[in-house]
Amino acid sequence: MTISPFLKSIFVAAALAACTTPPATTPQDNSFALSEGVDWVANNPEWGEKAEEVYALATDYVEEVASERPANSWAVVLDIDETVLNNVDYQIRRERLGEGYTPESWSNWTAEKSATLVPGAKEFIERVNALGGHVALVTNRADTQQLWTEENLAAVGLERNEDFRVLLTKAEPDGASEKDARYELVPAMLAVQGYPDVEIVAYIGDNRYDRPMPVREEDKFFCIDQGGMYGTPCAKDPQPVMN
Numbered sequence: 001m002t003i004s005p006f007l008k009s010i011f012v013a014a015a016l017a018a019c020t021t022p023p024a025t026t027p028q029d030n031s032f033a034l035s036e037g038v039d040w041v042a043n044n045p046e047w048g049e050k051a052e053e054v055y056a057l058a059t060d061y062v063e064e065v066a067s068e069r070p071a072n073s074w075a076v077v078l079d080i081d082e083t084v085l086n087n088v089d090y091q092i093r094r095e096r097l098g099e100g101y102t103p104e105s106w107s108n109w110t111a112e113k114s115a116t117l118v119p120g121a122k123e124f125i126e127r128v129n130a131l132g133g134h135v136a137l138v139t140n141r142a143d144t145q146q147l148w149t150e151e152n153l154a155a156v157g158l159e160r161n162e163d164f165r166v167l168l169t170k171a172e173p174d175g176a177s178e179k180d181a182r183y184e185l186v187p188a189m190l191a192v193q194g195y196p197d198v199e200i201v202a203y204i205g206d207n208r209y210d211r212p213m214p215v216r217e218e219d220k221f222f223c224i225d226q227g228g229m230y231g232t233p234c235a236k237d238p239q240p241v242m243n
């Protein structure tokens, strides 16, 4: 096979670029300022307190549910990122580099499995199980990141079967970001696992779209605001939002 002069010039240019490109890691810069939302999650104890406040309200609610329904007849659905797992370290790293989110850096982060717990999440999940409810996790992490995600959850003490029975990621590249179709699948998945006729009684998330859309009055939704660190927060100012 012969290589055209044009392609050859591209290869030469690429080889030269490879020689001159600085290393991917840059020296740590401690003088950079975090964005407001990331700074709030990372450095303001109020963030954890607000999250615990939302989970305390959700706990009161599921205790009421459990007093009125038989065990194994109800479930709660939680988002994962910034609802159960805290990824603020990823954000800090990106801001330190002067970069934002990229699918590749995010995928590398999920492979590290080092996200920490959102305060209150583990206690809530354990309480739901103790009360006879089921926990389903519905996330827009990619299906290719599902195993890493489960391992990260296990690392913070949340295990499949013991703590959650369903974990639905978003199929790449064509799965819908909207979670409605996956929400609808949750009772069917619980049914084939031996728990027929389960009803979802609440949704917990950090984004106003972490619930069936369009909004239905009858859905119970608990939202942990992240100060706008990601996507579309529940409210303009950091605060728990319940309805």
Ligand SMILES: [Mg+2]
Binding pocket: 079, 080, 081, 082, 083, 205, 206, 207
């Ligand atoms: Mg989230």
